[in-house]
Amino acid sequence: MKPHVNFRSGVPVYLQIVQQVKAAAAGGALRPGEALPSVRALAEELRINRNTAARAYAELESEGVIETRQGAGCFLKANGVSPLKRAVRSDRLAAELDAVIVQAHHLQVGDDDLKSLLAARLEAFRERQQTRSAD
Amino acid sequence: MKPHVNFRSGVPVYLQIVQQVKAAAAGGALRPGEALPSVRALAEELRINRNTAARAYAELESEGVIETRQGAGCFLKANGVSPLKRAVRSDRLAAELDAVIVQAHHLQVGDDDLKSLLAARLEAFRERQQTRSAD
Amino acid sequence: MKPHVNFRSGVPVYLQIVQQVKAAAAGGALRPGEALPSVRALAEELRINRNTAARAYAELESEGVIETRQGAGCFLKANGVSPLKRAVRSDRLAAELDAVIVQAHHLQVGDDDLKSLLAARLEAFRERQQTRSAD
Amino acid sequence: MKPHVNFRSGVPVYLQIVQQVKAAAAGGALRPGEALPSVRALAEELRINRNTAARAYAELESEGVIETRQGAGCFLKANGVSPLKRAVRSDRLAAELDAVIVQAHHLQVGDDDLKSLLAARLEAFRERQQTRSAD
DNA sequence: GTGGTCTAGACCACC
């Protein structure tokens, strides 16, 4: 697990880390119970401040993605049930989808093309998961 | 050209505008020489501060994407970004969709639900466009 | 709204602020839509660092208690529906109740006395709310 | 004397122990001269580090609440805290209950649900005690 | 003016 970070993207560094850890967890590159790099190691690796790395992990913990144990480290949680209500989860996804739709509109990608693209990416995602879990 | 803005994404508003103008140029939705909304109109439309709208345009001008002519407005530069091929545009969208898929995984929203959600949001988007163009 | 803070209690300062804002909101001392002191003002008032005050507000926002608008300030949210599932909410309360039960046990306060005490405090709480809303 | 510890409360573990020993003394559950569990036993019981348990006892000793006699163990000081009156003990609990009530308000758990929850947790607590004393 | 992010460095709690 080695996140990498783009300092010029305008996206806060700690959020970039959050997204990458989530992606690794979702894709099976990180297994439940597996340890993440320590806050200090991550900070050194990415050449960021320790506080920034800690903030990323704090955010991940509050979202229920990882578990942090004082003095021991941070570990990927088993992907339990999300504590959020179903409607709330849909709303959050909808907000993200809306941004994609706007971008598709500007790129003049049609609705049907966008739908097929989603289907294709979903398939690719599931395939990657299969491969990982077969390791 | 009607940018949309998400205040909660963590991405600075002015950057979201910049990215969308670029996308519109790349997708051909904006043609060379075509006019963009005035700073004042854009600010009103998006309910943002004029400074923010002005900053987005300043950034675009400094990157050579648009040209501002005093008293006349902002126009897409003729020798600006040329429209991208269809495949390239799909690739850009694919990256964004992948992020949504990761999020859906953590929110425990299934593939089919995600597809339905996309369809629903697309419909809502089209409807909003109808309303706006009827203004 | 003037929180006060105990630096020796061992409870993190930012959490003390969080709890006090929550209490004020629950008790009606803060009204929905009302502005909280600015991060800078709060920091000065409590003689804490600006970051610590900001962290308290960030936590409150992530819990859905307040809304923060860039450049405008922080405002108490209308007490909408909690985004958490019912079972999760009960679990969180149960954890807090357990701590009280342990304390009651050590203080040798019986089960029935504890139950009556809760009933009494609930009544007092509702009465305070009534008074406030009648202002 | 069986302290319980909550690792997620934000309050340092050693302080939780200190507070509970004090509460037990104040409530009369611990009598002057009575022995406390050994550092080793306490650490094992609570699954904490021996250093943490030792630190709690050191704090209690420095406050004059307990006395450690080399090779014999820790004992509540004869001239330590005297048991509090019933009313005072209730007051202490009331403050904790008030915090729970605030939390319940934000989690939108009704008064009756809260009362039932307390009853349920009390029952669970008594059951746990049975199990332990049967060891 | 507002809040948000990041850095640097200190100290604490815990294993």
Added chain:
DNA sequence: GTGGTCTAGACCACG
């Protein structure tokens, strides 16, 4: 060694 909190001060985004 681990993570957590706090301070001090800089710079950015936004109204």
